[in-house]
Amino acid sequence: MKLGSKILLGLFFCFLPFVSTLRAEAPVAIKVTAISASNSGSDFDLENDAFRDQLIQLFSYKSYKQLKQFSVRLEGTKSETLTIPGGYELNLVLKAREDNKVRLHAVIQKEGKKFLDTEVSVFGAGPVFLGGPPVDSGNLILAIETLG
């Protein structure tokens, strides 16, 4: 192998880690749906019908009511804060992006207390549900999806 080829190959491996960093900094559109789940009533008040079957598969509540829906663009290490009904805040930070998978740092907090602090991977087709904090007469569920 010639010296020039060796240098080029060395430079390629030197810059390889930065390629993934650049990909991670590409903006990602995220949709967050805030849902109140309870056992009072039997209403399904959701815009996204796909959630209905998924929620039935995962939970045993009788009623699901959509509280609010958000669309945010996450970029670099910038944090996005969403105001969730019930006095909660959801902080989202993009950690990494690879193909169809986006890794997020998500924190649900209220009055300075971290109700949930997690790092999750979200696939395009499969939402991640964060939940548990009390809201109204039920529990808060946040469905987090990527929008491509």
Added chain:
Amino acid sequence: MNERQDEEIKNAFRQYLTAEIKHPEVEKAKEKFIQERFGHESLIIFRPVFYVPVLSALFVFLVLFPVHKPALKPAAEYSLKEAVKQAVVKEIPVKLPGIEINVERVSSEIGPTLVYQKNWHNQPLTVVWVFTGGMNQ
């Protein structure tokens, strides 16, 4: 031949025959003959006189005290509520067969957390849940 001589001859034959039978060469020849002709003697555990009663006793024991295996439900089939009932509350993700773990870490300042994942129509559904002290749960 008188009676005394007759007794001496008998003793001499007895001693000769006894010495002949107990001679090492004769013993070796006898063992060699037995092995060549009839083979090695099988161990007692391989004889019907041993294993038939033992197997019978084992059969009777298994009939009287059958071994019950607990019927395990596949982990991926548990619903969140079932998992909660069984107090499967963990700080680290629960590894389920055939499902890639989507949760790197989870913590809470309020209560215990649960990570639950399920494959549904080839979609990985993930739940990260915090228990806030029984309120509404």
